[in-house]
Amino acid sequence: MKKYNPQAVEAKWQRIWEDERSFRADERAEREKYYLLVMFPYPSGRIHMGHVRNYAIGDAMARHKRLSGCEVLQPMGWDAFGMPAENAAIAQKRHPKAWTHDNIATMRNELKSMGLAYDWSREFATCDPDYAHWEQVLFLKLYEKGLIDRKLSFVNWDPVDQTVLANEQVIDGKGWRSGAVVQRKELSQWFLRITRYADELLEGIATLPGWPETVRTMQTNWIGKSHGVEFAFAIDGEEGTLPVYTTRPDTIMGVTFCSIAPEHPLAARVAERNPQAAAFIAECQQTGTSEEALERLEKKGFFTGLHAIHPLTGEKVPIFIANFVLMSYGTGAVMAVPAHDQRDFEFARAHDVPIRVVIQPVGAPLDPDTMTEAWTGPGWLVNSGEFTDLENEVAKKTVAERFEALGIGRATVQYRLRDWGISRQRYWGNPIPFIHCPSCGVVPVPVADLPVPLPEDILDLLGQPGNPLERHPTWKQVSCPTCGQAARRETDTMDTFMESSWYFLRYCSPDLKTAPLDTARVNHWMPVDQYVGGVEHAVLHLLYARFFHKALRDVGEVACDEPFTRLLTQGMVRKDTHRCPEHGWRYPRETLEREGRLLCAECEAPIVIGRNEKMSKSKHNVVDPNDLIQGYGADTARVFMLFAAPPEQDLEWNDSGVDGAWRFLNRIWRVVWQIVERAPGVPPARAMPEAPAARALRGKIHETIDKVTRDMGRHQFNTAIAAVMELINAGSLFLNQAGEGALSSEEAATLREMAETVVILMNPFAPHLTAELWEEALAMPGRLHAARWPMVDPEALVRETVTVVVQVNGKLRARIAMPADAPSAEQERLALADPNVQPHLADKTVVKMVTLPGKLINIVVKP
Incomplete structure (x- = not known):
């Protein structure tokens, strides 16, 4: 028996796989395609345990599918643009390009040390000129389709990273990368019109049963489709009206004030004549524009001195400028019903505005003087004139119909989803391919002139306030492609989520030099059959990728409607x-x-x-994957990660668990070699043996095949590994009981079948060790990764006996081996007659017997 040396074994097989290009995917193959993708990493410099877990999960799936006869595409690349790289390069006084590529080289070697079955021939980084070129081409295609425009907008401004953030990138009112409190700022920005796809994105969620329900719910809520009524208040003493949108027309009689966004045109008019209003609006600019950020604010307001006139009652209600109202949602003005909206309630209490109850819940009358929070649940209308006594859901429709009949409003639909702002004021990103001409306006760069490259001589401009590209002395100077006069390039670069919104498509034809995508090859591989990544991307990358994919479908680049069929979100x-x-x-x-x-x-x-x-560097509770791999080997790291917890759950690090995985792999090594030495050159069993012990072992082999196959389909890797552990235990026990003498032909064949089965079943989890055993110990022809997953022999699953648990009044009294085909009455007779059960029946009357045939019998007795 050879000694198990993981470092030597793993180096050997990683070299073989690379030299033989073992995992290159070929769309010309006649096998069923299977596209497995784990979200590609940002090249931060080193892999961490989260990477090890994610990629071990994905690789287990990919290797199992390859053994099951599929042609598997499992590529790898790098999400390489972005502000973090620029900031890190500034801190180290290095060029972002050099810093990024050095990190990629390091991380590539680290990932290769894990023995991942990647098609490395398809590797690219999103900062590669080729990828940036084709992204610019796609950008112009979407512009021609009317899906991109440039407009003045209030945006989330990160004062530390000095760039714009999309609403989805503002977490708890702070920048998702820098952690700085986000501010409101008005800028001309480039937008992708994701709102045009709001309904399709929403409806498409129902076609994704392979996605976690949590992610589907998060996307549904983020799109936020709502039905309501749009109408306008007249303004006392002012020209014009105040249009509002409400999802709660049933509360129309509870309006006691109106609130408008600081950016509302009416607020601007008030600020022109009131310096205090102008100061309040300026204060409001220090907060972000996302609903999440505004939800957490202290509710502040400024009375404009103006009053809105209620459209049904003629009552005058005050109009406030409020810091929690968004100009980008609805009309930027809100009819405020403090008794039935929590934000309005908090504002009313702070500003001494009346609270009027117009919906009473059943059995718990509301008193506006003693309420501690708004009532937003169902109920019956009160204090509502002609609508009093209506159930509130009925009232929504009735009020809407009344407004339409009077010609003062209409039923309409709104969405929480906003257009995706993709302008970023940074250097390390893909340039937006447009030119600003004083005569022609904003014009696209001709496709023949693409790509627009980033300037290399930028180092001295990094780390200063503002956009480095804006400050570059020559890069932005260019001639207008339409009229030829002096013009300037667009100096904003694209949001890094642009790159991750189509990389999975480029993997299908990364060698194509004449277009972004080879449509035929893309349509062969797409959609991605299994995607793996963190739930934190539910309304960032995953929503953007779905939209971008649909947009590319509509310009003829891809045929399918959704990019990812199934999604697994792994735990931390x-x-x-x-x-x-x-x-x-x-x-x-x-x-x-x-x-x-x-x-x-x-x-x-x-x-x-x-x-x-x-695990985080800030808390110092990290374990270096390289230390683990160098000490125990990559297979131990992989098996521990996959055995310690189901992939969807968080994994709690345990040093003893690593030792356990190491011991288990060594045991596999020893048992397989023992079998080879005891049964050299013996073919595996193909039928049930006659000897009882061999029959039992072969039954266990095929029970294990059946369980592991089912568990792999459910991604229950921990229980699959546990099943192989049980099989190894059974095989060891069989060997021990067989003694040192010669094995019978049945025994030898059954053990050989067990050894081959264990090696194949463990290959997705421990690919190096199993490849070595397949070739060196078992001397099998061909490489293990090209073998076939074992099939279950139905005859081996036929159980001759079963172990039935016997209880008396719910307490365990015996475990009895019974014929598997014994009828229930016979199983009950054997239970009553068992010597371990009899003492508990003495002097008692059997009232009834509860039987689960082949599993459990509970005897209910009384004195």
Whole structure:
């Protein structure tokens, strides 16, 4: 028996796979296609345990599908543009391009050390000139289709990264990367008209049963389709009207004030004649434009001195400029009903505005003087004139019909979804291919002149306030392609989510040099059959990618409607935190253990062990994947990651779990070699043996094949590995019971079948070890990755006996082996007669017997 040396084995097979191009995908193959994709990484410089887990999950799926007879496409690339790279390069006084490519080289080697079955021939980085070129071509195609425009808009401005953020990139009122409090700023921006696809994006969610329900719900809520009524208030003493949109026409009689966005035209008119109003509007600019950011604000307002006239009652209600009203949603003005809207309620309490209850819930009358929060649930209308006593859902329709009959409003639909602003004021991004001409306006760069490259001589301009491309002395100077006079390039670059919105399509034909996509090859591979990535991308990358895919469909680049058939969102990797009272967070290597106590290695103070949290450098609770791979091997890292928790759940790091995975792989190695030495040159069993022990072992082999196959289809890798562990235990026990003597032909054949089965079933999880055993121990022809997944022999699953649990009044009293085909009455007779059960029936009357045939019998007795 050879000693298991993971470093040597893994280096050997990684070299073979690369030299033989083992995992190159060929769309000409006649096998069923299977496109497996894990979200590509940002090249930060080093892989972390989250990467190890994600890519181990994806690779297990891909290898299983390849063994099952599919032609698998599993590519890898790099999401390489973006502000983080630019900021890191500035800090290191390096060019972002050099920093990015150095990181890619490092991470590529680290990923290759994991033995991932990637088609590396399709690799690209989104910052590659070729990829940027074709993205600019697609940008112009969408512009010609009317799906891109440029307009003045209030945007989320990150004061640290000095760039615009989409609403989806504002988390808790802060920039998703910098963490800075986002501000409101008016700029001319480029937008992709995602709102044109709002209904299709919403309806398409129902066609994605392979997606987690949480993600589908998040996208549904983000699109936010609502039905309501649009009408206008007259303004007392002012020309014009105040249009509003409401989803709650049933509360129309509860309006006690109106609120308008700081950017509303009426607010601007008030500010022209009132310096205090102008100051309040300026204060409001220090907050972002997302609903999430505004939801958390203290509700502030400024009374304009104006009153709106209620369209049904003629009542005059005050108009406030409010910091929580968005100009981009609806009309930028709100009819405020504080009794039945929480934001309005908080505002009314803060500004001493009347609260009028117009919907009473059943059984719990509301008193506006004592209410502590708004009532937003169902009920019956009160204090509502002609609508009083209507159920509120009925009232919504009745009020809408009344407004339409009077000619003062109409039923309409609104969406929470806003157009996607893609302008970014940074260097390290893909230039937007447009030119600003003083005579011709904004004109596209001719396709023949693409790509628009980034200037290389930029280092001295990075790290200063504002857009580096705007400050470049020559790059932006260009002639107008229409009239020829002096003009300037667009200096904004594209949001990095543009690159990740079509990379999965480019993987289908990355070698194409004449167009963005080879439509025939794209249509062969698409849609992606299984996508793997974090749930944090639910309304960022995943929503944008769905939209971009549909837009490219409509310009003839792809045929299918949705890009990703199935989606798996993996959990995080978590670990305990260690903190020294004197020196703060400690890495594991910065601690020492003495007499069962964990101490700080620097001052030997007792370490405070904190809660289990997501691995992060800030908390120092990270484990370096390279240390794990160098110490135990990549297969141990993969098996631990896949066995420790189901992929959708968080994984809690456990050093003993790593040791357990290492011991398990060594045991596989030993058992397979023992079988080869005890049964050299023996073919595997193909039928059920006569000997009872061999029959039982072959039954276990095929039960394991059946379970692992089903578990792989459900992505339950932990239970699949556990099933192989049980089979190894059964095989070891069989070997021990067989003794040192010669094995019978049946025994040898059954053990050989077990060895081949274990090696194939474990290949998706431990590809190096199994490839070595396949070739060196089992001496099988051909490479393991080109073998076929084992088939279940139905005869082997026929169980001759079953173990039935016997209870008396719910308490376990015996486990009895019974004939599997015994009728229920016979199983009950055997249970009653069992010597372990009899003492618990003495002097008692059997009332009834509850039987699950072949599984459980519960005997109910009484004195």
